[in-house]
Amino acid sequence: AQKITQTQPGMFVQEKEAVTLDCTYDTSDQSYGLFWYKQPSSGEMIFLIYQGSYDEQNATEGRYSLNFQKARKSANLVISASQLGDSAMYFCAMRISGSARQLTFGSGTQLTVLP
Amino acid sequence: GAVVSQHPSWVICKSGTSVKIECRSLDFQATTMFWYRQFPKQSLMLMATSNEGSKATYEQGVEKDKFLINHASLTLSTLTVTSAHPEDSSFYICSARVPNEGYEQYFGPGTRLTVT
Numbered sequence: 001a002q003k004i005t006q007t008q009p010g011m012f013v014q015e016k017e018a019v020t021l022d023c024t025y026d027t028s029d030q031s032y033g034l035f036w037y038k039q040p041s042s043g044e045m046i047f048l049i050y051q052g053s054y055d056e057q058n059a060t061e062g063r064y065s066l067n068f069q070k071a072r073k074s075a076n077l078v079i080s081a082s083q084l085g086d087s088a089m090y091f092c093a094m095r096i097s098g099s100a101r102q103l104t105f106g107s108g109t110q111l112t113v114l115p
Numbered sequence: 116g117a118v119v120s121q122h123p124s125w126v127i128c129k130s131g132t133s134v135k136i137e138c139r140s141l142d143f144q145a146t147t148m149f150w151y152r153q154f155p156k157q158s159l160m161l162m163a164t165s166n167e168g169s170k171a172t173y174e175q176g177v178e179k180d181k182f183l184i185n186h187a188s189l190t191l192s193t194l195t196v197t198s199a200h201p202e203d204s205s206f207y208i209c210s211a212r213v214p215n216e217g218y219e220q221y222f223g224p225g226t227r228l229t230v231t
Contacts, residue, residue, distance in 0.1 A: 033218050043206055045159075045222035052218070091158065095220075101212065102149050103220060105158045 002027040004106035013082045021077040023092030032096045034075040040088040082113045117143045121223035135195045136226045138209030144189035145211035153206040165192040199230040
């Protein structure tokens with residue numbers, strides 16, 4: 001069975017600074033995908049970034065980058081130049097290759113950006 | 116990107132009644148949809164996988180007779196919470212993938228259910 005661990009229940013960052021949100025995972029599958037989602041207080045799940053297990057380069061999407069260390073089984077999210085609107089809950093998720101391809105989520109990290 | 120809608124966005128019902136939540140893929144056909152439940156300040160937990168034209172696959176611990184899932188068309192899946200109790204109060208979110216198109220999973224905006 002696969003498992004996602006986020007060890008930081010809450011994080012604070014000063015506006016315009018960078019922040020790293022930790023995520024480790026456990027799976028015996030060789031083919032899998034790692035996702036990061038942002039959930040503001042409204043509840044919607046906003047897709048941020050994806051990393052495939054066979055991708056050799058770290059994924060980047062604008063201010064978001066994923067620090068993928070396969071041997072360590074970690075997929076940390078780095079947000080650069082934090083903005084007040086980045087304050088939200090952030091979830092790391094994994095999907096293994098399979099027939100259904102459902103996502104398994106971590107417990108989440110509540111990020112607060114301070115002015 | 117693809118759009119998934121949910122209706123209603125919030126609902127209040129009395130204990131013992133049933134409530135139906137709809138999940139629609141608006142601009143694509145979804146053979147598979149997923150239903151998640153999220154309690155306050157907790158993570159999303161997969162409840163079931165909804166398959167068009169066949170029975171849903173429920174996760175361990177989820178009562179299939181209480182949470183009825185119907186995926187009658189390629190654009191609509193419904194979740195019916197039967198004989199609702201206050202402990203069923205939660206945020207219910209559905210998601211769907213565009214078949215044969217990449218990795219992204221599209222989430223609906225969620226439905227907040229309160230059982231009084």
